[in-house]
Amino acid sequence: MALMRTLVAAGLKRGKGSFADIFLLMALTAAALTFTVSMYADLNAREEVALAEIGAGDVYAVDMATNLTDEVAAEVEALSEVSEARLNGALSVPVRFYDVGGEAVDKNPTSGTALVAWGDALGFRLFSDDGTRLVVGAFEPGPDEVYVPASLKVAPGVQVGDELEVLVGDEARRFTIAGFFEDPQLGTPFLEMKRYVVAQGAYDEVGSLVDAAVAQGGEPADVLSSSSKMSAYRMAEINVRLSDEARAAGTTSTDLARLIADEVAWANTATGMFAADTLAGYAMMVVVIGGAVLGVFALLLFVIALVICTHAIATSIEEDYADYGTLKALGLSNRSLRGMLGVEYVGVSLLGLAAGLGLGWALVPPVLPFFAQFTGVLATNAAPPAATLLLLAALLALVAAVVVCKTHKLSRISPLVAFRGGAADVTFRSRAARPLGGSHLGLGLAVRAIVSAKRRYVGLAGCALVMCAFIVLVFGIGGALGGPNAAKKAFGMWTSDVSATLVSPDASFDEVERAIEEVSPIEKSWKESFAMVSFGGESHSSRA
Numbered sequence: 001m002a003l004m005r006t007l008v009a010a011g012l013k014r015g016k017g018s019f020a021d022i023f024l025l026m027a028l029t030a031a032a033l034t035f036t037v038s039m040y041a042d043l044n045a046r047e048e049v050a051l052a053e054i055g056a057g058d059v060y061a062v063d064m065a066t067n068l069t070d071e072v073a074a075e076v077e078a079l080s081e082v083s084e085a086r087l088n089g090a091l092s093v094p095v096r097f098y099d100v101g102g103e104a105v106d107k108n109p110t111s112g113t114a115l116v117a118w119g120d121a122l123g124f125r126l127f128s129d130d131g132t133r134l135v136v137g138a139f140e141p142g143p144d145e146v147y148v149p150a151s152l153k154v155a156p157g158v159q160v161g162d163e164l165e166v167l168v169g170d171e172a173r174r175f176t177i178a179g180f181f182e183d184p185q186l187g188t189p190f191l192e193m194k195r196y197v198v199a200q201g202a203y204d205e206v207g208s209l210v211d212a213a214v215a216q217g218g219e220p221a222d223v224l225s226s227s228s229k230m231s232a233y234r235m236a237e238i239n240v241r242l243s244d245e246a247r248a249a250g251t252t253s254t255d256l257a258r259l260i261a262d263e264v265a266w267a268n269t270a271t272g273m274f275a276a277d278t279l280a281g282y283a284m285m286v287v288v289i290g291g292a293v294l295g296v297f298a299l300l301l302f303v304i305a306l307v308i309c310t311h312a313i314a315t316s317i318e319e320d321y322a323d324y325g326t327l328k329a330l331g332l333s334n335r336s337l338r339g340m341l342g343v344e345y346v347g348v349s350l351l352g353l354a355a356g357l358g359l360g361w362a363l364v365p366p367v368l369p370f371f372a373q374f375t376g377v378l379a380t381n382a383a384p385p386a387a388t389l390l391l392l393a394a395l396l397a398l399v400a401a402v403v404v405c406k407t408h409k410l411s412r413i414s415p416l417v418a419f420r421g422g423a424a425d426v427t428f429r430s431r432a433a434r435p436l437g438g439s440h441l442g443l444g445l446a447v448r449a450i451v452s453a454k455r456r457y458v459g460l461a462g463c464a465l466v467m468c469a470f471i472v473l474v475f476g477i478g479g480a481l482g483g484p485n486a487a488k489k490a491f492g493m494w495t496s497d498v499s500a501t502l503v504s505p506d507a508s509f510d511e512v513e514r515a516i517e518e519v520s521p522i523e524k525s526w527k528e529s530f531a532m533v534s535f536g537g538e539s540h541s542s543r544a
Contacts, residue, residue, distance in 0.1 A: 012344055018312035022345065023352040025305035030356025030392055031363070032298035037388045038364045038381060040284075040291045043371060046379035047280050050184040054122040057086065057239030058253035059260060060185055061273035062114065062193070065089065065234040066219065072266045073238055079263060081246035081256060088122075090235040091115040091203070091210055094167040095196070097158050098174075105156050112193030114186075114235060115166065117203035118147075122239070124181040124197060127378065129160070131369045134182060134378055140199050146175035147197040150182065154373045155189040164196065166206055168232045169213035173206055187376020188283040193272070210234060253277050286374040302395055305352075306402055309345055313406040316341070325413050338407040342400065349399045353392050357384065 012019055061068070070087065077085035095113050097105035118140045126138040127150060141147055152158045158177060166173045175198060186195050198206070210232045219233050242256055253275035261267040327337065364381040372378040498516060516522060 012348075014316075018308060018315075019344070019348045021308050022305055022312070023348050023355075025301050025308065026349045026352025027356035027359065029298050029302040029305065029395070030353040031360040032294050032301065032356075033391055034357050034360025034384055034388050035363050035367075036291045036294040036298065037391065038361065038384055039367065039371065040287055041385040041387065042364065042368065042379040042381050043287050043375055043377065044280075044284060046377045047184050047283055047375065050125075050182060050377045051276060051280075054124055054182075054184065055086070055239070056122055056185055056276065057084070058242045058276050059240040059257045059273065060276070060279065061238050061240070061267075061270050062090070062235055063266075063271040064219070065236045067266060067269070067271075068236040068238060072264065075264050075266075076238070076240055076260060079259065081243055081251055081259060082240055083243040084239075084241045086239045086241075088116065088120050088237050089207075090121070090195075090237050091206055091232065092235045093206065093210065093232040096165040096167065097152075097156055098163045098165060099158070100161050100163075105158055105162060114193060114195045114237065115203065115206060116195060116197055116237070117200045118197050119200060120203075121195075121197065121237070122185075124183060127180045127182065127372070129179075131180070131372065131378075138179075138181075141178050141197065141202075143199055143202050144175055145178035145199070146202075147179050147181045148177055149187040149194060149196075149376060150180040150372050150378075151187055151189040151374065151376060152194070153180065168206065168209040169217065171209050171213075173202075173209070175202070182372070182378060183376045184283065185279055185376075188285070188374060190282050190285050191279075207234070283375045283377065287371065305349070306399065309349075309399065310402060310406055313341060313345065313403065314409075328413060334411045337410045338404070341407050341410075342403050345403050346396070346400050350396055353396060357388070357392060360384075360388075 068087070073085045073087040076082060091114070093113055093115055099105050124138075124147070126135040126147065127133075128135055131150070146164050148158070148164065158164075160177055160179060162177045164175045164177060166175070181197060183195055186193055211234075213232055214234075217231065220231055240256065240260065242251055242253070246256075254277055257273060257275045260273070267273060328334070361381070361384050368379045368381065513522060513525060
């Protein structure tokens with residue numbers, strides 16, 4: 001045992017450069033994988049828990065109040081697979097945002113809004129002022145205050161103290177943004193509809209304005225008509241929950257949406273109906289994309305570590321051929337030699353993976369509040385998930401397998417040949433035409449080494465390029481997702497200085513453009529058409 005410790009210590013000292021590289025790459029690999037898997041698992045777990053906490057349904061639907069009535073809710077609730085169909089009112093109102101200086105924040109507001117009353121809608125929870133935790137026992141907003149989803153921090157980019165203006169006909173009502181709330185249903189910036197929460201009294205006040213405007217100008221024919229985007233009207237939201245029996249039988253939220261579409265006539269013309277799994281998919285879009293990118297590059301880092309590992313083992317056997325032959329002549333077995341190299345390389349890899357595990361685990365908690373802006377939920381991190389430990393164990397096993405495979409060459413070392421200098425087994429040939437000598441000795445040796453082992457150095461050059469690409473990509477993603485309107489910029493969403501919606505079939509976009517050009521030249525313009533279709537009971541939108 002003492003001899004083995006001495007040999008391992010000597011090997012680590014002799015190849016400290018290669019071992020340092022392997023340790024660093026393994027640490028980076030483990031950190032990236034731990035961060036990615038933990039973030040993905042924590043956010044998905046929080047999404048599921050948050051939906052249960054607020055009393056959300058397995059199916060969510062929204063429609064005009066004249067279509068989605070108490071009778072429709074009763075019909076849905078009568079289905080044997082349904083335990084509850086909760087209905088609450090909402091107001092569809094055009095909104096604008098202004099900063100504390102009175103300047104407009106977003107010139108391209110979302111086309112779908114749902115103003116709801118605190119206590120009547122779902123049981124939402126507020127973020128703390130610093131956004132790092134959820135407030136316990138949150139209070140109803142003041143009469144002139146509004147709670148908005150956390151996604152508004154990135155799109156359009158508002159803060160506490162900014163103002164939300166509700167437009168109802170010729171009337172305008174302003175609310176001060178008093179806080180951000182966790183909305184696992186509609187809280188992601190990748191859903192067109194946004195939900196805003198006001199006090200019950202303020203909701204009733206705006207509702208009276210909406211009723212007066214509808215009485216004067218009429219209600220839109222449907223939510224998808226062009227006039228609906230510029231007018232205010234009453235809506236209704238419904239959350240439908242699966243019964244315990246149906247859930248135990250394996251019925252999913254998607255199955256429930258399809259069942260409602262088959263059994264309830266209203267569902268065939270519903271404005272929007274979504275299974276909880278679909279809404280979770282929207283919320284986790286950034287997490288899935290980011291996790292895929294980080295996961296792929298983490299595995300590339302691991303491949304680079306394996307390349308360095310195999311290169312170092314092969315080089316060690318070639319350069320220390322005589323030493324290994326002498327040890328074998330002194331009675332050290334092939335198994336002992338292989339064990340020595342295994343302890344060195346697998347041990348260093350294990351230490352690197354352990355260090356990366358700790359680093360990745362430490363990085364997750366401070367980053368989770370950042371992702372709340374994209375997912376709508378704030379997750380917590382108690383410990384690395386079991387999947388992370390299993391994945392790192394599999395990588396370590398792969399390293400051990402590579403070491404075992406490469407150290408098979410030790411069995412071909414002959415003590416007799418080693419004593420002769422190894423000439424019969426190991427040769428060094430250089431194709432470099434340049435002779436060695438003088439002040440150019442260092443460069444000449446480098447050229448001879450590269451030419452003699454072209455494949456190894458080409459592989460290392462490729463590994464260096466991959467590492468550079470990884471670093472650029474990580475910092476590029478981090479920079480792209482930071483700051484106001486980050487979601488729009490990062491994912492190529494269009495923004496404009498002026499948005500116009502035609503509310504009359506007699507108008508045309510050419511007339512609108514001529515009117516705008518009288519004030520300012522148009523640098524670029526585009527036109528959109530919107531369609532909503534239903535597949536399997538769920539609503540899907542399309543833009544062209």
